[in-house]
Amino acid sequence: MGFPEGVTLNLLDPCCGCGLALRFLAQGITDNGNGCRTYGIELDNHRAEEALTRIDRVGFGSFYSGNFRFSLGQTVITGGARAVLNDYEVNSALRRHQTGDWGNIPKSDWRINNRAVKNEDRILSSYLSSENVVFWINTEWDRSVTTVMLPDEY
DSSP, rough: OEEETOEEEEEETTTOTTTTHHHHHHHHHHHHBBEEEEEESSSSSSHHHHHTSSSSSEEESOOTTOSSOOOOOOOEEOOHHHHHHOOOHHHHHHHHTTTTTOOOOOOOHHHHHHHHHHHHHHHEEEOTTTTTTEEEEEEESSEEEEEOOOOGGG
16 A cells, blocks of 8 residues: 655554554554554553554543543743633643643653653643644643743743
C-alpha cells in the first residue's frame, strides 16, 4: 500500500495497550513509520506510559469518569491571552490540561508532564486556538496556581 508524497497518514488505536501493534502497523504501511502520526487511547496508566515510548500521542485514563489528574489551584489568565482567546477555548484547554492531554508539545515533554503529575513538578501544556494562536497553560509545582498565557508572556 502506498500513499502520495507529502500525505500524512493518521492512525488511531482506540485500545492501544503498550503501543506495539500500532507502531508495527505504522512501520508496515509506511517507510518505517515516516510521514505517519500515531494516536492511541489506553485506560491503564502503566500501559499508556509504555505506549508513549512507541507512538506519538496517548490519551489515558477513563474519559467517562471525569476524574482529573491534579488540582489547578487558582486559575488566572494573562491580559494577552484574554484578548485573543474565547471562554470556550480556555475552558476546553483547561479540561484537557487537567486530564493529561498536554496538547502540542513534543512526546518527550508528554513524558516529563506525566512524571510531573506524580512528582509534583511544574506542568506546561501548549494548545492552538481556533484563530491559530499558540497559548500555554502552566500549573505550578505546588498546584497553587494555573496560568493561561501566550508564549511571549512567560
